[in-house]
Amino acid sequence: MxxxxxxxxxxxxxxxxxxxxxxxxxxxxxxxxxxxxxxxxxxxxxxxxxQRKGFLFDTGIHWLNECGPDGFIHRLFSDLDPGYPKCRPLARIRRIKSASFDYLLTSEPDALRDRLCRDFPEAAGGVRSLFAIGRKIAESVHQLSRGLRCWETMSLLEYGLYGLRMGYWSLPLFRHVGVPAEKGLRLLFRDSPVKDVFASEEEMMGVLVPLGWAYAKNFQMxxxxxxxxxxxxxxxxxxxxxxxxxxxxxxxxxxxxxxxxxxxxxxxxxxxxxxxxxxxxxxxxxxxxxxxxxxxxxxxxxxxxxxDLYDSGFMVNMGLDCGAAALGFGEEMLTLFREDIPLSERVSGDPAKVNLCVMSSSVRDASVAPAGKGTLSIFCRARIDYMDHWRTGPGLERGPAYAAFKKEYADALIARVERVMSLRLREHIEALDIATPVTYWRYTGNRDGSIMxxxxxxxxxxxxxxxxxxxxxxxxxxxxxxxxxxxxxxxxxxxxxxxxxxxxxxxxxxxxxxxxxxxxxxxxxxxxxxxxxxxx
Incomplete structure (x- = not known):
């Protein structure tokens, strides 16, 4: 050394x-x-x-923001080196699917707005209001991204002007901060089932900000x-x-x-x-x-x-013997959730109930898989204390009980994807890797494996x-x-x-x-x- x-x-x-x-x-x-x-x-x-068996698995990203030509990451990184790794725009952003519906948010969000208005005419006014708020938030997010500096680097005058400017552009956001999604959606849609389309989120900001980013075309892969x-x-x-x-x-x-x-x-x-x-x-x-x-x-x-910390996560990474597109997966992040159970159960950690995010990096970037093959990842929120700390021993020691339990949990998530997508996913798996909150804790050192x-x-x-x-x-x-x-x-x-x-x-x-x-x-x-x- x-x-x-x-x-x-x-x-x-x-x-x-x-x-x-x-x-x-x-x-x-x-x-x-x-x-x-x-x-x-x-x-x-x-x-x-x-890497596993020739497959490259991306462990941390579902989608990116601020990496486009108008984004602050582009400003900083291109100044370091104009040849920094570039990100292509993401057109198909998020697919929201349950047992009763299947909708897609794209970089043209009005298309989703119009389809929801057709499918739920009784709630058309609320749908238009929701997307109008999203459009306002797009401008706010864009302006707020230009105010990056912390107050310690500002003069008193700068800080005062910064506060006024940021306060003005934050106004469209403030009224929704901390508002539970269930409450906000009910105000907009009353008893219309259209509210279930957005019910995977806990807070209204989780509903509105992606709409704002979509209007701003601020999603990248x-x-x-x-x-x-x-x-x-x-x-x-x-x-x-x-x-x-x-x-x-x-x-x-x-x-x-x-x-x-x-x-x-x-x-x-x-x-x-x-x-x-x-x-x-x-x-x-x-x-x-x-x-x-x-x-x-x-x-x-x-x-x-x-x-209050962000939860940790559970991730199943699979290398497939075929392209993921052949199984019905696109470049978008797929959100699978059950609208027949309350939100508290969808974030409980139960593999039969928890919200799922499914994504294929190989559809976006063929270089991460061998020719003719693909990757698929299933992610859900998880806590490190679930089921006696994932059946680890003292000091989160990993033994046979831990290995068996994480495999059982992964199998349950794969079965849910197979059932909802009507496919035989297991038959195509060549490589499999499973990460639990204990894995995130080991590799990041973050308390309880918190991901953010x-x-x-x-x-x-x-x-x-x-x-x-x-x-x-x-x-x-x-x-x-x-x-x-x-x-x-x-x-x-x-x-x-x-x-x-x-x-x-x-x-x-x-x-x-x-x-x-x-x-x-x-x-x-x-x-x-x-x-x-x-x-x-």
Whole structure:
């Protein structure tokens, strides 16, 4: 290891997920020496992907936003490298299917609106109102994507103007935040069965925002090679700038000197000194295991422990002996759910009742499967404490009971897809991989295997769960614990803000350039490599 790692850098990044890699790429492009430390053998975190029997499985993406020509991810990534992995528009977005109906949301959402009006004439007025709200939200989401910077990077005047602008564009959203979908749909449709079409969602925002994105044509599919192509490209940009990514290296603790972060100590005792430490990892693991007692206020630890988190997930990845299109699957995400049971049962974890998402990456990108073959993935929300922690042993130890139970659960999900789609799916399976919440916990380190960190609930917002600056000077957060929400857009946004905070104190020219990009005002001018930087 001594020959592999230098003793110092400007920024040590904990975690090589999409957020840690994005921050590292932005910082290293500005001339800072960055070392990314990752405990796993592969980069990417939730988007790492994996291969089985010639099939490449995409582990983290159902659909993408903000990766099109008008998106902020496009702005940031194309400024790093115009040749970054591009994403094609997604035309067929979401198919919603149950035992009694089958509808498709596309990039022309009025087509779905008109069909629903024909099929449910008694609720036509409510349907038109729902889609009109979605159209308004499209403009709001577009404008809000131009306000990416965190308040710590703004002057008092900027912050005031930003608040007014964001408040104005947020107005169409505020009235629906926190409203249960059942309540909102009943107000629009009364007793019409059309409300069942959208009943797979828990909150009205889950109904409206996809409509808004559809109107804004803000759905994209992952790049060729799957979403891990982003991670591989970012690693190349980091290394091309003279920085590095260390795999199979676990951070044991954050080094403090005089209460200030001064580097990290790796498992085994090696010390990597740095001016800043950027933690793109589980925040409770950081605060409770990597820092000494008393470094983080007890009240903050309590609030984090009580925070509302996104659930984990259960995923079945299958390699098929034929193309998925031959079995009736398209490029869209397929949502299967039962409208004959209440929502509480559809999110209970019971494999016979839980909502399912089914998707074929190979229909979108033939390169992920051998010629003439395909892939199919089934995903559902799941909790790590289900059925005695998936029948694991002490410390979530995986044994025969765990292996048998996850196979039984996967079989139940496959049977449901076969039944609803009227096909014999099992006869076509050549490769099979099953991931449980325990799997997500093992590979991401996130508490309870959460796939996206803290939810944007009023409880979390009031408790100030999301934060970029930690109680320890020069120790900052990125990733899903630094901002609310989930997916690649939020992870990239958090990374850009954390990088901006570091550049503000280190490379003024790069700080100004990134400010311009994040504000959506266009690209900055190139910065000469390593200008105005200093290493510790």
């Amino acid at each position: 001594a020959a592999e790692a230098e003793d110092s850098c400007d920024v040590a990044v904990i975690g090589a997920g999409i957020s840690g890699l994005t921050a590292a790429a932005l910082l290293s492009r500005a001339g800072l020496r960055v070392t990314v430390v990752e405990s796993e053998a592969a980069i990417g975190g939730c988007i790492a992907g994996f 992952p790049p060729a090679g799957g979403s891990r192509a982003f991670a591989l490209w970012l690693q190349k940009r980091i290394e091309a700038s003279g920085s590095r990514v260390l795999l199979r290296h676990r951070v044991a603790k954050v080094l403090l000197e005089g209460g200030v972060a001064a580097g990290v100590v790796l498992a085994g005792g090696r010390t990597l000194r740095s001016r800043f430490v950027l933690a793109a990892c589980d925040v409770e693991a950081l605060y409770e295991r990597m820092l000494p007692p008393g470094a983080v206020p007890t009240d903050l630890l309590r609030r984090l422990h009580d925070a 960190g803290a939810r944007p609930t009023m409880k979390n917002i009031k408790s100030k769960i999301a934060h970029f600056r930690t109680p320890v000077k020069n120790l900052l957060l990125a990733g899903h614990w630094a901002d609310y929400g989930g997916g690649i857009p939020i992870a990239v946004k958090a990374a850009a803000n954390t990088a901006l905070l570091i550049l503000k104190d280190t490379v003024p020219a790069a700080y100004q350039r990134l400010r311009v990009l994040m504000d959506g005002a266009g690209s900055g001018t190139p910065i000469s490599s390593r200008s105005g930087t200093g290493s510790t």
